[in-house]
Amino acid sequence: MNFDSKAFLATLTELPGVYRMLDAGGVVLYVGKAKNLKKRVASYFRDNLASPRIAHMVSQIASIETTSTRTEAEALLLENNLIKSLSPRYNILFRDDKSYPYIVLTRGDFPRLGFYRGNPDRKADYFGPYPSSWAVRDSIHLLQKMFRLRTCEDTVFANRSRPCLLYQIKRCSGPCVEYISTEDYARDVQLASMFLLGKQQEVTKRLTESMEAAASRLAFEQAAVYRDQIQSLHQVQEKQFVSSSKGEDVDIVVALKEAGQLCVNLAMVRGGRHLGDRPLFPSNAGDSSASDAAAAFIRQHYALHPAPARLLVAPMLAAEEKTEAESALAELAGRPVPIQDGRSLLYKAWLDMALQNARLAILARNQATAHQGRRLAALQEALQLPEAIARIECFDISHTQGEATVASCVVYQDNGMKKADYRRFNIRDIQPGDDYAAMRQAVTRRYGSIAAGEGRAPDLILIDGGKGQVSSAYAALADLGLAHLPMLGVAKGEERKPGLETLIFPEGREPLQLPPEHPALHLIQEVRDEAHRFAITGHRAQRGKARKTSKLESLPGVGPARRKALVNRFGGLPGVLVASVEQLAEVPGISRDLAEKIYSALH
Structure with missing residues (x-):
């Protein structure tokens, strides 16, 4: 050294x-x-x-x-x-591309209950994070059933003239049409907040008092509503397999190394309710121990997400690592965050459950890996390729009658879709609706760097389309000197039914049609469908952006001041469209040459 x-x-x-x-x-x-x-x-x-x-x-x-x-x-x-x-080579790396979901309660006269993913701000009240979107939606469903808070967006809420279906099925109290007063709705919001904070006993007490008060004044229908809320609350508590009467917030971090896999399983308890868990498989783990993985996860996860009242960890961190982690977490949270093992029966039950789920996640991952390996081997055999297939890239084109053409390239690698390598291409300078030219441009842009010796070439290229698209893509590869890369077109079958696809080869080989149950065809369909999804979402976003932008904003040489002058003179885009060059030149700040450029751009 x-x-x-x-x-x-x-x-x-x-x-x-x-x-x-x-x-x-x-x-x-x-x-x-x-x-x-x-x-x-x-x-x-x-x-x-x-x-x-x-x-x-x-x-x-x-x-x-x-x-x-x-x-x-x-x-x-x-x-x-x-x-x-x-992404250092020797760091255990947890890729947390998707943020954890939260329940949000907005502020105002009639707060909205909703699903939120992102960084919480101070404009609303946030509860969580939750281990999965399923846990959030399940909790929202419970809150709707018990407290009947609205979940509609503000724009919908402000424009309703009659209650929606949620009111009819008793999942909303109808604040949009003033079927509930601001004060009563605020009381329901407060009870929902208390429930999310783990104060179920206090919620039950208040509902019981309200029920008795309603019954004493002979308001039996209102008393029945409170009774139903209390029963719903009891049902939730009874359904909870492992719960805490303390209403505490705890995270359970369990690391397990087994069957060639290293899994860190994060389970979450919020307000005393166990919300499920999320298994994570780090990269760059090498021969790292389970304890090292747990320590790396704690450092990376809680640098981005709020820490709970305490952490339960297994295996326990080394003494020095534990002391440092507790010190850093306390500084981030502004309060002590103890890291403990399963000393009590309840904590031990939580740790054992998280450990069992980690073991099941490892088993499922290994089974999925073996299944994907069989599909890749079947694809190699069906296509008669000499080399094993490890990386597949698939292209698709999406547009609406030539408007906002977008090409997608998705990547399948390491037995799954590799979203970090996905790419979209906004297609420019072609005849609108020319899918062949769009495909050629997308392939050229994608593989130009690979032709220059940068990046990794795929083992198979899929093209969502027939002979024309495949020929265009193959011509682009030939121009780049990459015609040796295996390519395959996926032409949709009769009535676009899955299982009837025809596989098109660029070099004149006879088309191939695999049986509907063939594992290779299933893999092709999976990758093709993902390319289509990625292309169409990009196209819709691009189309929406284009339709929100006025043509006046894209005129050459026209900034905010000249655009304002045009609007003042002609009243808006329709007036500018019918104006002659001479009329345009009369606008202050617009010369004859600029008027001709504006006229040409618009016509």
């Missing part, structure tokens, strides 16, 4: 911060955070390292860069950002 560790350590500070280990080529090998930079970095240069993987990493170190921070929490945030952006 050429790196002079002793000389470097002599220059290090004992402040908290982040360190980056680089190889001779300047590639970042590892990113870590430390409460004490000098002490942590020095631990990598001891005689006995934690694992052969770490020893191999240390042998490649050519330089180390550090950034000191004011606090350990700042170091945790910086470490997470660097890991996400650099």
